[in-house]
Amino acid sequence: MNRFILYGIILFVCSIGSCFAQTKAPAPFGPVPTENQLRWQDMEYYAFLHYSLNTYTNQSWGFGSEDVKLFNPEKADCRQWARICKEAGMKGIIITAKHHCGFCLWPSKYTEYSVKNAPWKNGKGDMIREMADACKEYGLKLGVYLSPWDRNSKDYGKPEYITYFRNQLTELLTNYGEIFEVWFDGANGGDGYYGGANETRKIDRTTYYDWKNTYAMIRKLQPNIVIWNDGGDRGDLRWVGTEEGYVGETNWSLLNATGDVPYNMLHYGVENGNAWVPAEVNTSIRPEWFYHPNEDSKVKTVPFLMETYYNSIGRNGSLLLNFPIMPNGLIHPNDEKAALEFAKTVKESFATNLAEKKKADASNIRGNAKKFGSAMAIDNDKDTYWATDDSIIKASLTIDLGKPTLFNRFMAQEYIRLGQRVKFFKVEALTDGNWKELATATTIGYKRILRFPSTKATKVRFSITDSKSCPVISNIGIYNAPVLLNAPSIARNQSGEVTITTNDIGPIFYYTLDGSEPTTKSNIYTIPFPADGKVEVKAIAYDPATGKSSQAGHEKFDISKKDWVLVGINDEKASKIIDGNTSTVWHQRGNKKMPIDLVIDFGKTYKVNGFKYLPDQNRWSSGMITNYEFYVSEDNLEWKLVNEGEFSNIKNNPVWQIRNFSQVNARYIKLKAIKNTSNNDVAGYAEVDVITN
Ligand code: FUL
Numbered sequence: 001m002n003r004f005i006l007y008g009i010i011l012f013v014c015s016i017g018s019c020f021a022q023t024k025a026p027a028p029f030g031p032v033p034t035e036n037q038l039r040w041q042d043m044e045y046y047a048f049l050h051y052s053l054n055t056y057t058n059q060s061w062g063f064g065s066e067d068v069k070l071f072n073p074e075k076a077d078c079r080q081w082a083r084i085c086k087e088a089g090m091k092g093i094i095i096t097a098k099h100h101c102g103f104c105l106w107p108s109k110y111t112e113y114s115v116k117n118a119p120w121k122n123g124k125g126d127m128i129r130e131m132a133d134a135c136k137e138y139g140l141k142l143g144v145y146l147s148p149w150d151r152n153s154k155d156y157g158k159p160e161y162i163t164y165f166r167n168q169l170t171e172l173l174t175n176y177g178e179i180f181e182v183w184f185d186g187a188n189g190g191d192g193y194y195g196g197a198n199e200t201r202k203i204d205r206t207t208y209y210d211w212k213n214t215y216a217m218i219r220k221l222q223p224n225i226v227i228w229n230d231g232g233d234r235g236d237l238r239w240v241g242t243e244e245g246y247v248g249e250t251n252w253s254l255l256n257a258t259g260d261v262p263y264n265m266l267h268y269g270v271e272n273g274n275a276w277v278p279a280e281v282n283t284s285i286r287p288e289w290f291y292h293p294n295e296d297s298k299v300k301t302v303p304f305l306m307e308t309y310y311n312s313i314g315r316n317g318s319l320l321l322n323f324p325i326m327p328n329g330l331i332h333p334n335d336e337k338a339a340l341e342f343a344k345t346v347k348e349s350f351a352t353n354l355a356e357k358k359k360a361d362a363s364n365i366r367g368n369a370k371k372f373g374s375a376m377a378i379d380n381d382k383d384t385y386w387a388t389d390d391s392i393i394k395a396s397l398t399i400d401l402g403k404p405t406l407f408n409r410f411m412a413q414e415y416i417r418l419g420q421r422v423k424f425f426k427v428e429a430l431t432d433g434n435w436k437e438l439a440t441a442t443t444i445g446y447k448r449i450l451r452f453p454s455t456k457a458t459k460v461r462f463s464i465t466d467s468k469s470c471p472v473i474s475n476i477g478i479y480n481a482p483v484l485l486n487a488p489s490i491a492r493n494q495s496g497e498v499t500i501t502t503n504d505i506g507p508i509f510y511y512t513l514d515g516s517e518p519t520t521k522s523n524i525y526t527i528p529f530p531a532d533g534k535v536e537v538k539a540i541a542y543d544p545a546t547g548k549s550s551q552a553g554h555e556k557f558d559i560s561k562k563d564w565v566l567v568g569i570n571d572e573k574a575s576k577i578i579d580g581n582t583s584t585v586w587h588q589r590g591n592k593k594m595p596i597d598l599v600i601d602f603g604k605t606y607k608v609n610g611f612k613y614l615p616d617q618n619r620w621s622s623g624m625i626t627n628y629e630f631y632v633s634e635d636n637l638e639w640k641l642v643n644e645g646e647f648s649n650i651k652n653n654p655v656w657q658i659r660n661f662s663q664v665n666a667r668y669i670k671l672k673a674i675k676n677t678s679n680n681d682v683a684g685y686a687e688v689d690v691i692t693n
Contacts, residue, residue, distance in 0.1 A: 064151030238278070242267070302345050587623050
């Protein structure tokens with residue numbers, strides 16, 4: 001036989017062979033998720049519920065000495081909580097079974113500091129039982145937050161506390177059915193009641209809990225669970241380094257299995273990490289985690305919540321959105337309304353996948369096998385995927401929309417069972433015969449959603465420009481989401497001039513000054529206007545092109561600051577503290593020690609019953625005050641201490657700190673900074689204000 005024919009036959013057989021050989025699925029690349037992590041990731045969106053004794057003391061953290069007699073919700077209704085979460089599109093609920101104060105929402109055998117000694121249901125109640133039953137009724141998964149830090153326990157900080165901690169963990173993981181996630185908060189150690197010792201206790205949260213054996217116990221009791229742990233041992237999930245509702249645009253579901261995890265690793269993951277530790281974005285529907293009456297008007301708007309959605313679920317994370325439970329035991333109507341409108345907007349935004357089952361051409365298909373073809377990325381089946389040959393790490397897929405189509409969102413998902421691969425990609429649109437770049441981005445992971453101005457195009461090209469291994473894309477979506485107008489921001493400067501602004505381009509603002517809801521018949525905003533003294537401003541943004549309005553922005557301004565003077569400070573930049581601009585900040589330094597005093601002279605005497613402190617919004621700034629004393633005076637000589645304590649959790653959640661006290665006469669106020677988050681001698685202030693109503 002002619003040797004060339006022989007070569008041809010050999011080549012043909014090899015090509016067939018290689019074809020069949022290539023049609024094997026790609027091998028997993030790098031760390032991959034466990035089945036538990038995959039089940040958790042598929043949930044995408046679930047609720048946090050914060051409820052404890054400090055619900056009744058208007059604190060962020062309880063000290064551990066709060067009286068259990070405070071716990072007597074007359075309308076506690078776990079079914080209301082579960083109904084709202086279900087209707088909001090959430091897949092589960094994680095409840096603070098025990099927060100830092102140590103009060104247990106279940107009748108734990110191991111402490112008296114629980115519902116069994118509370119007036120609620122005459123001590124016969126079990127809130128975790130009721131939560132578990134309600135979750136079952138509404139088809140929601142149940143998770144538990146068990147604070148490793150216990151400011152009530154006399155044994156916290158001693159070896160015997162670990163037995164107590166594990167006993168409570170066993171109660172929660174044994175008696176209430178399947179638990180999908182256990183949450184070990186990273187705030188751990190500090191001052192507390194500790195059985196009456198009233199002292200400061202510190203522990204090493206990486207070693208004190210013997211996490212290796214604690215995890216083994218957890219997984220034995222709950223084989224399907226995922227463990228969230230901030231600062232302890234590596235859990236199954238990681239914090240994202242902020243509570244403000246976003247993870248990094250680049251977000252690898254990978255960490256190093258050992259060693260420190262600084263902010264940038266929490267926030268962006270580690271591209272070549274050797275452990276699969278995906279990101280959970282936790283944030284509250286209000287500024288704070290627990291219920292505070294003054295936040296009823298501060299519930300996050302739908303546009304803000306949509307930003308959170310894109311910055312969490314849209315960036316390869318999950319979204320754990322918190323509802324604070326009110327003292328009466330219910331979720332506030334404002335929170336319910338916001339959550340349901342948020343769910344409706346998400347549903348509208350992704351109702352129609354314009355790419356589904358359209359014609360799609362790929363630059364490379366693994367083994368030219370249909371089962372790895374481009375159609376597998378738009379078949380709405382997350383278990384099929386488009387894959388390229390092993391040698392191909394750059395590839396593109398062009399979707400033919402059939403006719404000029406309007407869209408403003410692009411979504412992609414990797415088949416993460418085989419690992420996370422894509423490092424860079426871009427999205428282009430074919431309009432009027434030309435390819436126009438719409439967006440570029442880095443990681444994809446479980447899910448990435450890109451936003452861009454509404455575009456009309458006949459084709460969309462998704463190009464992976466770099467990846468760690470051959471790309472494996474399970475799903476692509478193209479959507480035309482409704483354009484949302486952000487609620488306007490309302491600010492007032494020291495001279496009493498109000499400005500109304502927004503990040504959107506072009507809307508018209510309408511506002512009211514009497515607390516009524518603004519309409520297009522209200523005052524139209526053209527330039528900053530004077531509105532000094534106590535006034536309530538509400539404003540909407542209106543888009544004449546669509547006839548749509550935003551939700552109302554809302555600010556209640558207190559007494560005029562026009563005559564306020566910062567006493568004893570000769571730095572003119574200090575006026576940033578009272579300029580009404582939350583993004584300006586001024587720092588005061590002690591001479592190598594605390595406390596540091598800030599004294600303000602109102603110029604005349606007012607009846608004051610509270611104060612507000614907004615820390616430097618830069619999370620890395622030193623000078624965020626944690627412990628403080630607050631004084632008033634009528635003559636700057638004789639001072640009266642009217643409030644003191646801690647701005648708990650201020651580092652992770654640097655929102656307005658609001659404290660109320662009995663009404664007193666004051667011409668002067670003094671905020672004494674006792675301690676800050678950096679344990680140095682700096683006090684930083686974005687704004688300081690008083691409450692007189
Ligand atoms: C933080 C806590 O200190 C807050 O109170 C809240 O529970 C938040 C979810 O975690 O570390």
